[in-house]
Amino acid sequence: MARVLVGVKRVIDYAVKVRVKPEKNGVVTQGVKHSMNPFDEIAVEEAVKLKEKKLASEIIAVSVGPTQSQEVIRTALAMGADRGVHVEVSAAEYELLQPLHVSKILAKLALDEKADLVILGKQAIDDDANQTAQMTAAVLDWPQGTFCNKVEKTDAGLTIVREIDGGLETIKTKMPAVLSADLRLNTPRYATLPNIMKAKKKPLKKMTPKDLGVDTTPRIEVVSVEDPPVRQAGATVADVDALVAKLKEGGHI
Ligand code: AMP
DSSP states (O other), rough: EEEEEEEEEEEEESSOOBBBOOTTTSBOOOOOOOOEEEHHHHHHHHHHHHTTTTSEEEEEEEEEESSGGGGHHHHHHHOOSSSSEEEEEEEHHHOOHHHHHHHHHHHHHOOOOOOSEEEEOOOOTTTOOOHHHHHHHHHHHHHHEEEEEEEEEOOSSSSEEETTTTTTEEEESSSSSSEOOOGGGGGOOOOOOHHHHTTTTSSSEETTGGTTOOOOOOOOOOOOOOOOOOOOOOOOOSHHHHHHHHHHTTOOO
C-alpha cells in the first residue's frame, strides 16, 4: 500500500479581493483571510479516497510556511490525513520562497518518509506558478502525472487521465510518482466538526528547511508588483444603430 505525501499551501482566500502594497513589492497579507489552496483540497481528497479504497496506508500533509500554515495542515488532518509536517519559515522568508525551494523540501521529505506518491495542487492561486509538482518530480527523478482528471491504481502503477488543451490524455506510469490535481479530479469533502476536533490530536512535526538541507536563498528578484489596468466603465446603447454609431465614433469600425 502506498504512503502518500500531500502538499498544502496557505494562500489568500480565493474570495478575497487582493490589494497591492503601496511599495509595489507584494500584496497585502496582514489581516486578510487565508485558506488552504483550493487545488490542495482536491489533492488531499484524492489521497483520502485512496486510503478509503485501501490503496494508501498513510497520508502525510506538508506545508512550508510561517506559523499560521499549521492551520491548513489541521484542515488536511480533519479531512483525513494521518499526520502533518510543518516546515517553518518566517513570514518575510515566505514572501520570497520559490517553487524550486518547496520542490527540494518536498523531494527530501518524500525520500525521508519513504513516500510512494506525492500529490500536489496543479497550481497555487497566489503566485500561479504551476511549477512545484514538475520540479519535485525532476528533483526526485520520478515520473509525473500533472493536471490529473482521474487517477486509477493498477497492478503496474497508475493510469492517469490528464486535462490538456482541447481534451483529455490518458497515460500510464509506475510508482513512485508525483501527481498534480486539476479542478475536476474530485469534489473535496468538508471537514466535519468531530473530525476537526480529532485532528487537533493528530501528530504534527515541526522542522526547518535547514533540517532538510535545503537552502532557501531567493534566486529570483521581484522587481515590481502592480494592479491590473483599471477597465473603463461600459455604456448601454438603445439599439444596433446606436451601437454602430458608437463604434464608428470610437474608431473601432
Ligand atoms: P505552484 O507551483 O506554486 O503553483 O504550486 C503547486 C502546488 O505545489 C500547490 O498546489 C501545493 O500543492 C504545492 N505547494 C506549493 N507551495 C507550497 C508550500 N509552501 N507548502 C506546501 N505545498 C506547496
